[in-house]
Amino acid sequence: MAEQWASRIRDTNALVRALAGYILRKRSVSPDQLYGLCKLTWITESFLGDAPAYIRSTKIPALGDIFNEDFDGFTLDEVAKKIARITRSEKIRILVLQHSGFTNLYKSYRNSSRGWIAKNHKALLPLFRAAYRLESDKSGLAIIRQVEKLPGIPKAKNASNKMQAAYLLTPVLASLDRRQRFPLINGNQDVQSVLKALKVREASLSDKYEAMVRMYGQGGICDSADLDQVGSSLVHFLSIGGTTANRTLLAKQPTSGASLKLKDEADVKTVRRAGSITQTRKHNAMTNHLLEALANWTVAEGDSKAAMFDALVTNYDLQGNDLLIEVKSTCEDGDVRMAIGQLYSYSHRLGVDKKRHLALLLPIKPAPHVCELLAWRRIGLLWFSGTQLQTVDRTLSKIAQLR
Secondary structure (H helix, E strand, O other): OOHHHHHHHHHHHHHHHHHHHHHOOOOOOOHHHHHHHHHOOEOOOOOOOOOOHHHHHHHHHHHHHHHOOOOOOOOHHHHHHHHHHHHOOHHHHHHHHOOOOOEOOOHHHHHHHHHHHHHOHHHHHHHHHHHHOOOOHHHHHHHHHHHHHOOOEEEOOEEEEEEOHHHHHHHHHHHHOOOOOOOOOOOOHHHHHHHHHOOOOOOOHHHHHHHHHOOOOOOOOOOHHHHHHHHHHHHHHOOOOOOOOOEEEOOOOOOOOOOOOOOOHHHHHHHOOOOHHHHHHHHHHHHHHHHHHOOOOOEEEEOEOOEOOOEEEOOOOOOOOEEEEEEOOOOOHHHHHHHHHHHHHHHHHHOOOOOEEEEEEEOOOOOHHHHHHHHHOOOEEEEEEOOEEEEOOHHHOOOOEEO
16 A cells, blocks of 8 residues: 555545534434444545545535435535534534545445444444543453454345454444554455465464554554555565564655755765765655655655665566666766666565566756667666656656656
């Protein structure tokens, strides 16, 4: 998952909490309202773009369930205005208009979940209230232990085939947690990859919860959205089984102040002894622009002395290949030569068993001899035109504009 996806999870959290704060304060909360909160975490195969299908098929009906209103035939903007009048909250209107939902719950369990919630309403309502008030991971574990005791959710037209209650509930419980630390534990492939990396895939739900919560604070992972974003790459963010973590999620870099520094200033000093503060500021500003340009991808940075790479883009070409990027603030030959050495060294340290492409990001398009050198070594070239990422390499066309 990418940073843009992590933002979507956080936006869903904000929306669900805002609406839950309105309905959970009432003495009577219906099963349909709980079902609506669950449904707000769902998406369909069409969930991106200006008018994705999930809005009409899933989001608007969910809002109708929560407010006991028939919103059929209304646009999302109209629904948002109606909800704002009901709740007397402009903030909620804005939250409704943002994209939400992040789990593609199995279709064959979507309708049957409504009846299951009605049947188990007495046990579920306290869990929703507890998640909304959640203040500690220990209290979250208590909720998970109650989820473990719940019966499975029957499959439509085949009641003997049941889905774990956690697959329906953990997304909404995570969206109710103001701390955003309650982890998502469902059948999603990336979630299962996380559980496998943590060696708890076959463990109890409580053990899975505790293992995932222990990840917070490692590798730049701060909340459940970060953890979900890392997905199948989690093993690289862990120090387990005698291996050392070599990645952390790429974060905004400082461009001024006492904390201004490069990750590996020793390399820079071998090429340039003066003006390091100016160049460092430019380097970090370029890194920030790169992070913004790659919002649709998961981007990591090196976090071990052996491989302090600037950026690693997971599955950048949608064919399973990662892209290792070194950022340089000038097009000088010395910087370019150093970047080439760093790319080869970092890639080797990351492991020769994984196919990985290399690229150099420069502030502008360099001189022809630099382009020829990079092409000779099969290293991709990227540069900025304003804040737009540019390239001449077709292999990089998915992340940049060809020029």
